[in-house]
Amino acid sequence: MNVHLHWFLPTGGDGRGLVDRHAYASNLGDGSASAPPGRAAAAVRRPDVEYLAQIAKAADRLGFEAVLTPTGTWCEDAWLTTAFLAHETEHLKFLVAFRPGLISPTLAAQMAATYQRATGGRLLLNVVTGGDADEQARFGDHLDHDSRYARTDEFLAVVRGAWSGTPYDFDGAHYRVTGAHVPVPPAPTVPIFFGGSSAAAGPVAARHADVYLTWGEPPAQVKQKIDWIRGLAEAEGREIRFGVRLHTISRDSSRHAWQEAERLLDGIGDAEVAHAQRLLGRSESVGQQRMLALHQGSRDKLEIHPNLWAGVGLVRGGAGTALVGSHEEVADRIEEYHAIGIDHFVLSGYPHLEEAYWFGEGVRPVLLARGLVPPPPGARTPGGIPPAAGGR
Numbered sequence: 001m002n003v004h005l006h007w008f009l010p011t012g013g014d015g016r017g018l019v020d021r022h023a024y025a026s027n028l029g030d031g032s033a034s035a036p037p038g039r040a041a042a043a044v045r046r047p048d049v050e051y052l053a054q055i056a057k058a059a060d061r062l063g064f065e066a067v068l069t070p071t072g073t074w075c076e077d078a079w080l081t082t083a084f085l086a087h088e089t090e091h092l093k094f095l096v097a098f099r100p101g102l103i104s105p106t107l108a109a110q111m112a113a114t115y116q117r118a119t120g121g122r123l124l125l126n127v128v129t130g131g132d133a134d135e136q137a138r139f140g141d142h143l144d145h146d147s148r149y150a151r152t153d154e155f156l157a158v159v160r161g162a163w164s165g166t167p168y169d170f171d172g173a174h175y176r177v178t179g180a181h182v183p184v185p186p187a188p189t190v191p192i193f194f195g196g197s198s199a200a201a202g203p204v205a206a207r208h209a210d211v212y213l214t215w216g217e218p219p220a221q222v223k224q225k226i227d228w229i230r231g232l233a234e235a236e237g238r239e240i241r242f243g244v245r246l247h248t249i250s251r252d253s254s255r256h257a258w259q260e261a262e263r264l265l266d267g268i269g270d271a272e273v274a275h276a277q278r279l280l281g282r283s284e285s286v287g288q289q290r291m292l293a294l295h296q297g298s299r300d301k302l303e304i305h306p307n308l309w310a311g312v313g314l315v316r317g318g319a320g321t322a323l324v325g326s327h328e329e330v331a332d333r334i335e336e337y338h339a340i341g342i343d344h345f346v347l348s349g350y351p352h353l354e355e356a357y358w359f360g361e362g363v364r365p366v367l368l369a370r371g372l373v374p375p376p377p378g379a380r381t382p383g384g385i386p387p388a389a390g391g392r
Helices: 049-062 078-086 105-119 133-138 145-162 201-208 219-235 254-266 270-281 286-293 327-339 352-369
Strands: 004-008 066-069 093-098 123-127 168-171 176-180 192-195 211-215 241-251 303-305 322-326 342-348
Touching: 004 352, 049 066, 049 078, 049 352, 066 078, 078 093, 078 105, 093 105, 105 123, 105 145, 105 176, 145 168, 145 176, 145 201, 192 201, 201 219, 211 219, 211 286, 211 342, 219 241, 219 327, 241 254, 241 327, 241 352, 254 322, 270 286, 322 327, 327 342, 327 352, 342 352
Parallel strands: 004 066, 004 342, 066 093, 093 123, 123 192, 192 211, 211 241, 241 322, 241 342
Antiparallel strands: 168 176
16 A cells, blocks of 8 residues: 655744744644743744745645644634635645534534535545643633543534435434535545544544544554554444654755754753643643653653654654654655554654655655655656656
8 A cells, every 4th residue: 555645734834943933922822832931033934825835835746645734723724724725736635633522513514525525525634632621721612631532422423424415313412413414425525534542532533533643653652553543443343544643854864864853952942841841741632641751851862763753842742753864764764654554644844845845855756666655646757757766
């Protein structure tokens, strides 16, 4: 099975560093960890449509299948932003993150069906249940962690029911709907990406996810998650594919890649790391706690597996690891994850425009030569022959 490569759309802002890259720095619930008050902001690229279109067009041209768009009070709305960008791209799909419980599941089903028709089938959905109580409270949501997953379970049951083509009734603890349906079911049906490392999350993934997403832990730990979710899904009579969320720092040589990783941390002081770790330590997310355990707030021994660097997680929430190395080494690690069952790779880098090119022109040709990815859609040389694989 081919590897599916996806990129990230920084709708909260972009920049050359791990800290002070958000345009909306006044919001503290940004999915990462804000810098301590008083730090001067570095050059931040605002997430206007023009800049995001540059990234989306680059991802489209470089052969990425989709771009993940985040959700939260720290970034632009994912539905609206990607709807604008669909007209700027040709093949690119949009992995739209959204939070169940903030809108009606029937309305969400209708929005997804409309989006799918309007874009010619270019929508993927990333369901984010939410692991930060403060961030959920900003939306008026005060359920506890496990109750949020129970609500997500019901929410996705209604969404799939509304897509079934016949009126759907549901009577649960969180939702009661009668005759839920959309005028025309989405075609193709919208794939659902879902993540969660807690005991409450696993059964929800088993019942509803098409692709289970995990953050970039070492392969042995990722394999444990895959086995866990696969077992739960088999008990439900379902098969699930698997994906991993990682950053990348790929260069023509391993030395240059590690120099870039060091640069990202050079301007960050110990006080900033400690501040970030205090904020992240309050998270209810089991996945976030697993990310913190990889480095325990220390700059020592951040290469936790060959070419897998935990430095991002010192100051950033969510995905806290990066693949660092030469193009061939990064391709090796992707092949290693693929061998244990990972098919989808949701990648990013700082800044997202430049790193998309480093990966797309450096690593992707290596993967193409190994038969793991197809040529980019419509790719041709002037003579009409698909381009040969090679390094950047």
